[in-house]
Amino acid sequence: MDSYALMAVLTLALGLALLVAEVFIPSGGVIMAAAGIVFVISVWSAWQAWGKSGELTLFLIYIAALVVLFPSVLGGAFYAFPRTEYGRRLMNPPGLEEMEPFVAETERLSRLIGKTGTTLTRLSPGGMVLVEGARLHAESEGMLILTDTPVRVLAQKGNRLLVRQVRESSAPDPLPTPEPLAEHERTPLDDDFGQS
Structure with a gap:
């Protein structure tokens, strides 16, 4: 050969x-x-x-x-x-014994929805909060929340909580009502859009 x-x-x-x-x-x-x-x-x-x-x-x-x-x-x-x-x-789904800790943690975090707590660190957007005596990972809705600020738990995202800063008054700020335009400030377009 x-x-x-x-x-x-x-x-x-x-x-x-x-x-x-x-x-x-x-x-x-x-x-x-x-x-x-x-x-x-x-x-x-x-x-x-x-x-x-x-x-x-x-x-x-x-x-x-x-x-x-x-x-x-x-x-x-x-x-x-x-x-x-x-x-x-690699191919088979995880067994019940492998999923049990994740399911227990998910249920524990789900029970905290609607509860209030305090930020332990600055949330920008992620950080730590204290809810019902437990230190938990949390993230805000994209807004910066400073330390020691009261927050409400909105949802659970994986192993984290989604929180929003609690405002002093629960009623939202009313939107200002626009004043009608004076006759000399009006344009022909204002008539087309129903302003009078």
Whole structure:
């Protein structure tokens, strides 16, 4: 077996191994690109070994093997992946015992909606608040809230609370009513929009 034939067979095996590695190792396609380059080198080596020398039958057998092995190995890797320990952890949803702490924390934070507390740190927009004696992570609605300011819990966002500063009066400030325009200040457009 000449060196080109040996290189064609070895690079074919390396390319197939890289295909399997691409399924099991998240690389963002880097391993697949390397496999593509290795397959191109393998086909070139096979052409040098068998295509140029007149043994076209061996070259066509090599191409047929490549066409059959490529999807077979890739399909086999995808078939085997969920049956491995790594694949089961990655593909299966978390079990109840894994979700229990998260569910308990979510329920505890949900019960605090509507309660009032005090900021322990400045919320810009994230920080710490004290609600019912517990120090909790919170964020404001995008507004800066200073330390030791009373806040009300509006919602729960993941493992944080969404809070709003409590105002002294619960009634919102009324909007000022615009005064009607004097006759000399009116324009023709004012008539079109129903101002009188």
